[in-house]
Amino acid sequence: MIEKIRVGLIGFGISGRVFHAPVMRSIMELDLVKVTARKADQQSLLKERYPHAEIALCADDIFNDTTIDLVVVATSNEMHYPFAKRALEAGKHVVVEKPFTNSVEQADELIALAKEKNLILAPYHNLRFNSDYRTVEKMVKSGRLGRIVNLESRFDRFRNYLRPNAWREENLPGSGIFYDLGPHLIDQALQLFGKPNGVFADLAIQRDHAQTIDNFDCLLYYDNLRVSLKGSMLAKEPTPRYRIFGMNGNFVKYGIDPQEALLRDGKFPDEDPNWGQEDPSLYGKLNIVEEGKDIEEVIPSEIGSYPDFYQNVADTILGKADLIASAEQARDVIQIIELGYRSQLERKVVSVENTLIAY
Known part of the structure; x- marks a missing residue:
């Protein structure tokens, strides 16, 4: 039986609905269970394409869900750092859309926090x-x-x-x-x-x-x-x-x-x-x-193959691989x-x- 990683997606705009949700669907180990969608058109599309995923009206619904293992941050750039930080503090593995952060200082803080909590932190350098x-x-x-x-x-x-x-x-x-x-x-x-x-x-x-x-x-x-x-x-x-x-x-x-x-x-x-x-x-x-x-x-x-990115993330969370795209590498890009x-x-x-x- 395949071990499932429960995923919460923050952001169902262009990034979330185009580059993340349909790609994650390809990975058997990933289960997209909750997605933030505040607009009516986003909610309608989510129900149509991912009927089993629960609608979340705010990011807190994902941070506070103790059953979620992995949080994907697919928001506007200024929210990458605060949302990734909150997800790590809540004990979640994290994938962050690029740019990883808006500053090296923010990147270093997230890297240190992920190491402290022994969590996976991956930039979406797809x-x-x-x-x-x-x-x-x-x-x-x-x-x-x-x-x-x-x-x-x-x-x-x-x-x-x-x-x-x-x-x-x-x-x-x-x-x-x-x-x-x-x-x-x-x-x-x-x-x-x-x-x-x-x-x-x-x-x-x-x-x-x-x-x-x-x-x-x-x-x-x-x-x-x-x-x-x-x-x-x-x-x-x-x-x-x-x-x-x-x-x-x-x-x-x-x-x-x-x-x-x-x-x-x-x-x-x-x-x-x-x-x-x-x-x-x-x-x-x-x-x-x-x-x-x-x-x-x-x-x-x-x-x-964008699915190769998420397959690698799943394998890394399950202890089967090392990250191909690491937070340290993304930090160097921001530098x-x-x-x-x-x-x-x-x-x-x-x-x-x-x-x-x-x-």
């Missing part, structure tokens, strides 16, 4: 489980590009207007795309190459009447490598998702993992045998010199973001020195 990133990771590790000298990674969108009543558009702690999209790109860079020596960031507000960062260009400096991370809200024409430059040649990847689009369409991973498989038209192109010959090769994309804001303020490259702890 883009490690994208088909495109998994393919890039494979190419970097393959050695076929030779020594890597530069990696460019972009996460672009096009929305030339401001969404009304959207907290992401307001000047709040943790708002703006450097906190929203930046953590994914920074986390991937740290996983591929470890701790950089320095950070330079150019952060901008470009759209009319915008109040928070909607364009970023962040450069990570390594000994013999530069990593360029960029994001824009005004990218109408598709840009390469990744470009890798090595001594032997290049790898270029357009397009993005299909999982988000499927989840937004209401699809469930456990109902699609081809889940996470990219259309071949999006496969990346390798162009290198190999054994003295020019080689051009289409590289089939690896299969993406890079803080250094990026410092770089923007001082208009110079900022040394990383001994500020990262996980590498």
Whole structure:
């Protein structure tokens, strides 16, 4: 008999209903038993898609439920830290949507609290489980590009207007795309190459009447490598998702993992045998010199799988595995973001020195 982990989900907006609830449904060890849903449309959708889950009108209903083992925090960014802290204090394991916290100080406090209580604390860095990133990771590790000298990674969108009543558009702690999209790109860079020596960031507000960062260009400096991370809200024409430059040649990847689009369409991973498989038209192109010959090769994309994140969380809670995405790694991502804001303020490259702890 499979041991069930009872889950409480705080937040049934875009994050909770798109990126968490349908993915958790794929994991046999997880049982989504309670979800905060205050709006009538959220309650209706919850009853339709997860009829066995109880509606909670506030987070306290989840914190105070002694039968819940795991709390998932999928709220606005400013609530990640206080809700994660309260869940840990209530003796629950915790998954926190990115950004993990809005500051390193908050991250360090949560990490210490989780260790004190011997609880699992995991950031939802789900883009490690994208088909495109998994393919890039494979190419970097393959050695076929030779020594890597530069990696460019972009996460672009096009929305030339401001969404009304959207907290992401307001000047709040943790708002703006450097906190929203930046953590994914920074986390991937740290996983591929470890701790950089320095950070330079150019952060901008470009759209009319915008109040928070909607364009970023962040450069990570390594000994013999530069990593360029960029994001824009005004990218109408598709840009390469990744470009890798090595001594032997290049790898270029357009397009993005299909999982988000499927989840937004209401699809469930456990109902699609081809889940996470990219259309071949999006496969990346390798162009290198190999054994003295020019080689051009289409590289089939690896299969993406957000359920792998939650399977790992379940296995870790049950003592069968270690976390793939750890709180310490997420803390280092927040450190890079803080250094990026410092770089923007001082208009110079900022040394990383001994500020990262996980590498």
